[in-house]
Structure formats: structure tokens, C-alpha cells
Amino acid sequence: MRALAGFAVGGGLGLLLGLxxxxxxxxxxxxxxxxxxxxxxxxxxxxxxxILWFGIDESAKLFxxxxxxxxxxxxxxxxxxxxxxxxxxxxGRTYGLxxxxxxxxxxxxxxxxxxxxxxxFSLGLMWVILIVAETIxxxxxxxxxxxxxxEFMQTDVMVVGILLYAxxxxxxxxLAKGLERYWLRWNPAYQAAR
Amino acid sequence: xTLPITCNSKEIVAEKKRCSRGVSVGIKSVSIAFGGRxxxxxxxxxxxxxxxVAIVGRSGCGKSTLLRSVVGLETxxxxxxxxxxxxxSKGKPDVxxxxxxxxxxxxxxxxxxxxxxxxxxxxxxxxxxLAQVGLAERANDWPATLSGGQRQRVALxxxxxxxxxxxxxxxxxxSLDALTRIEMQQLIKDVWRxxxxxxxxxxxxxxxxxxxxxxxxxxxxxxxxxxxxxxIPRPRTRGSARFAALEERILGRVLQRRALVxxxxxxxxxxxxxxx
Numbered sequence: 001m002r003a004l005a006g007f008a009v010g011g012g013l014g015l016l017l018g019l020x021x022x023x024x025x026x027x028x029x030x031x032x033x034x035x036x037x038x039x040x041x042x043x044x045x046x047x048x049x050x051i052l053w054f055g056i057d058e059s060a061k062l063f064x065x066x067x068x069x070x071x072x073x074x075x076x077x078x079x080x081x082x083x084x085x086x087x088x089x090x091x092g093r094t095y096g097l098x099x100x101x102x103x104x105x106x107x108x109x110x111x112x113x114x115x116x117x118x119x120x121f122s123l124g125l126m127w128v129i130l131i132v133a134e135t136i137x138x139x140x141x142x143x144x145x146x147x148x149x150x151e152f153m154q155t156d157v158m159v160v161g162i163l164l165y166a167x168x169x170x171x172x173x174x175l176a177k178g179l180e181r182y183w184l185r186w187n188p189a190y191q192a193a194r
Numbered sequence: 195x196t197l198p199i200t201c202n203s204k205e206i207v208a209e210k211k212r213c214s215r216g217v218s219v220g221i222k223s224v225s226i227a228f229g230g231r232x233x234x235x236x237x238x239x240x241x242x243x244x245x246x247v248a249i250v251g252r253s254g255c256g257k258s259t260l261l262r263s264v265v266g267l268e269t270x271x272x273x274x275x276x277x278x279x280x281x282x283s284k285g286k287p288d289v290x291x292x293x294x295x296x297x298x299x300x301x302x303x304x305x306x307x308x309x310x311x312x313x314x315x316x317x318x319x320x321x322x323x324l325a326q327v328g329l330a331e332r333a334n335d336w337p338a339t340l341s342g343g344q345r346q347r348v349a350l351x352x353x354x355x356x357x358x359x360x361x362x363x364x365x366x367x368x369s370l371d372a373l374t375r376i377e378m379q380q381l382i383k384d385v386w387r388x389x390x391x392x393x394x395x396x397x398x399x400x401x402x403x404x405x406x407x408x409x410x411x412x413x414x415x416x417x418x419x420x421x422x423x424x425x426i427p428r429p430r431t432r433g434s435a436r437f438a439a440l441e442e443r444i445l446g447r448v449l450q451r452r453a454l455v456x457x458x459x460x461x462x463x464x465x466x467x468x469x470x
Contacts, residue, residue, distance in 0.1 A: 091297040094265050094290070095311045095356075105310065109301040186301040186336045 002058065002141065003130045003168075006065025011122060014070040015115065018077025023107065028078075035074065043068045044132055051136065061133040068129040069122035076118025080111030113187065116180050123172040127165055142168075216244030216392035217278040217287040217359040219264065224273030225416075226259055233259045235416040236273070243278060246386055246393045248403030250448060251413040257396045260413070261362045264394065265291050280359050290353035292366040296345035298337040298352075305333040308352045316355070323351045327381060343374035347381070354385060361386075363395040367402065379406060387428075400445045404437060405430050410444055420447050 017035070021028040043064050054060035084107050092106045134143025146161035148154075184190040219241040226234045233256040241247050249257045262268045264275055277287045298307045308320045324330050327347040337345060346366055353361055363382070367375045383406055386393050397403050403410045404424055412420035422444060426436050 087293065087295065087297050088299060090267060091293065094267065097311055106299065186338065188338050
């Protein structure tokens with residue numbers, strides 16, 4: 001749950017900002033440098049600060065996960081929008097599309113393959129950050145369970161925890177793949193292997 | 195000026211309204227330069243409503259740029275491009291472009307591609323046009339599953355469904371094989387005759403220009419080098435002497451073999467004079 005909430009917040013923000021800087025030049029000039037600077041700070045290096053700012057409860061973990069997933073989604077959305085086929089944009093304009101219809105018909109679908117790469121990437125990252133986040137004074141969660149098991153040398157529980165992460169990771173990846181297969185079914189490269 | 199609009203007698207009643215759809219295009223002293231290199235210089239042409247004009251020239255002579263500036267994709271540094279009034283309508287003339295590549299949206303099926311920018315209420319009309327280009331049964335396929343020629347036909351349908359007043363064709367058949375190209379030329383000819391829009395075709399293929407257009411314009415060094423009416427009655431057969439002579443003359447001019455060709459032209463036109 002923590003993972004999903006953090007993913008929703010970070011991914012959503014990344015998507016929005018990516019769309020914003022990708023489509024508007026002044027937004028890129030204004031924000032992109034800052035975002036790239038923050039991106040290069042490992043989220044886990046912020047743990048001490050995060051504890052100071054947010055305490056040791058839920059919001060700290062949510063913040064770390066959101067921060068971690070933000071960047072892959074942001075970078076890929078930005079790149080996706082920039083790499084939308086110029087020819088199609090031109091065609092859209094000559095057919096009288098602008099504003100939201102142009103976005104819906106051409107820019108978003110064109111950027112989608114790239115955005116989904118970002119989503120898959122950040123889903124993986126989400127678990128890594130969550131495990132570490134859950135080791136800071138959590139009272140529940142798989143990370144907490146595994147950490148506890150380590151303290152008490154309970155190898156079986158540790159293995160269960162690790163397996164759980166593997167399964168969750170695989171599930172998340174399946175979800176992302178399913179989205180890809182549905183949204184990108186027009187693209188021969190993404191069609192189910194026969 | 196040639197008689198611009200030709201309708202088949204059977205269709206005259208049904209298509210009467212459409213026959214007057216074309217708008218005139220007035221291009222006056224237009225200059226366009228890219229990074230200091232002049233592409234078009236003081237360029238003038240007048241195109242009558244409903245006329246089919248072919249623009250030929252070597253690569254990079256500015257013929258595509260001219261077309262792109264008519265639709266507003268390029269802004270001329272100076273000069274004006276004015277479209278005439280649409281007969282019986284006060285709205286802005288509808289201009290559509292067909293590009294060399296089909297530029298279909300790969301993420302939309304064929305029918306939604308044709309419907310781009312239209313109200314859903316116009317689906318029957320889109321299906322009709324799709325049937326007209328012979329692709330009615332492919333309406334629910336992805337563009338990736340179509341051949342190059344089929345994609346161009348979809349692109350043509352997408353342009354036609356708007357019932358344009360002016361259709362700009364930017365080497366739309368350049369990447370097609372010879373057989374498909376002849377088929378497409380016939381298709382374009384037919385829809386132009388039945389709908390009566392103004393058409394501007396940019397092409398490398400002089401034979402294509404002569405077979406389709408009322409008038410062939412050669413651009414060279416950013417100016418009109420040749421402006422030739424095609425006085426061959428339709429339907430035109432490629433094998434005919436007049437067709438071949440005119441094609442040879444224009445081609446010769448493109449290739450700068452002027453003197454030689456003029457000479458040939460004299461003899462050919464002298465010989466065929468009786469039939470003119």
C-alpha cells in the first residue's frame with residue numbers, strides 16, 4: 001500500500017512535470033536544470049533529512065518512494081514527448097488539431113512507449129526504496145519483517161521476505177507489461193510473441 | 195486559361211455543387227530563405243479555382259517549400275499567399291495536404307485515422323470515402339498491417355473526407371511502385387474530376403505531371419522557369435505523340451537540354467499540327 005501510494009504520487013507528478021517541460025520550451029528552461037540536479041541525489045542519501053522533516057511515520061516513506069519513482073517517469077515522459085514524430089505533428093496541425101485534441105491524438109500516444117518504459121523502470125525502483133524505507137523504524141511491512149528476522153537470525157523468515165519481494169516485483173512488472181500490450185497494441189514491436 | 199472543371203455528364207447533377215468547390219490560389223512575390231539560402235525568390239503564380247497544377251523541378255528547388263507555405267507550415271519572409279473565396283460559403287477554405295509518407299497515426303485504426311479531427315457523426319461519410327479508395331473492409335485494421343500503397347490511399351481518404359477546397363499533394367506517389375502509382379494516379383484523377391477541388395501536385399515525375407495536370411509549372415532557381423498548359427484532352431493516353439512530345443519538352447527543360455529539345459519540338463509540333 002505504501003508502495004502504491006508513493007508510486008501514484010511520484011509517478012503522477014513525474015508524468016505531469018514531464019508533459020509540462022516536454023511541451024513548453026520555457027518550462028524546460030525554467031525547471032529542467034533544477035530537476036536534473038535533484039535527480040542526481042540518491043534518494044536514500046536523504047534518509048536522515050527526511051526523518052528530520054517528516055518524522056519516522058508513514059509520510060517519510062511515502063516521500064522517499066515518491067521521490068524515487070518521480071525521476072524515471074519524468075525523464076522518460078520528457079524524452080517521449082520530444083521524440084514524437086515531427087511529421088505527425090505537422091500533419092495534425094494541417095488537419096486543424098491544436099491544444100488538447102492535438103495532445104490526445106498525437107502527442108500522448110506518441111510519447112506513450114517511452115512513458116511506459118519509465119513506469120516499468122520506476123516500478124522496480126519502487127520496491128528497492130520501499131525496503132530501505134521500511135527499515136527505518138517501521139512497525140509493519142515486509143522490509144520491517146525481514147529486518148527483524150535478520151536481528152533474530154530467522155533465516156526462514158528472511159527467505160520468505162526476499163521471495164515476497166521477488167513475487168511482488170514480478171507482479172508489478174506483469175502489470176506494466178499488460179499496460180504496454182494494451183496501449184501499444186498498434187505497434188508491431190509490442191504485440192504478443194507468437 | 196484552360197477550362198478548369200470537367201464533370202462526367204452522368205455525375206453532373208449529383209456533383210454540381212461539388213464541382214464549384216475549388217478555390218483560387220494567388221501567390222505574389224513570395225520569397226523564402228532558410229539560413230541565408232534563398233529557396234524561392236519573388237515567386238508569382240496564379241492558380242484558378244478548380245485547376246489542377248503540377249509543380250515539377252529538381253530536388254531542393256523549393257517546390258515542397260512552396261506547397262508547405264500555402265498551407266502555413268512555412269512562413270514566407272515576404273510576399274503574400276491568398277486563397278480565394280469559396281463559392282456559396284463564407285467559411286475559410288478547407289486546405290488538406292497529402293504528404294510523401296502517409297503520416298497515418300500508427301496508434302489509431304484505419305477508420306479513426308480517416309476521422310481525424312471530425313465529429314463522430316461523420317462516420318458514415320468516412321466509410322463512404324474509404325470505400326471510394328477501395329479499403330472499406332480494412333476499416334478496423336492497424337496502419338502497420340497495410341502496404342505502402344494502401345496507406346497512401348487511406349491518407350487520400352483522410353484528406354477527401356473533409357471535402358477540401360484545395361488539395362496539396364506533396365509527392366504523394368513518390369515512394370510507391372510503378373503499378374500502384376498508376377492506380378493511384380487514376381484514383382486522384384477521378385476524385386478530382388468528380389469533386390472539382392483545386393489541386394497542386396508536387397512531383398519529380400514529368401509523365402505524372404503531364405498525365406494529371408491542366409498546367410505544369412517548372413521551378414528553377416527559385417523562380418518559374420516554365421509555365422505550360424497541357425492542352426491534351428482527357429482521358430490522356432501516355433503513348434500518344436502529343437503526350438510524349440510535351441513530356442519530352444518539359445523533361446528536356448528540367449535537364450537543361452533546351453536547344454536540342456526545342457529543335458525536336460519544332461519538328462514534332464510541325465508534324466502533328468493537323469490534329470491540334
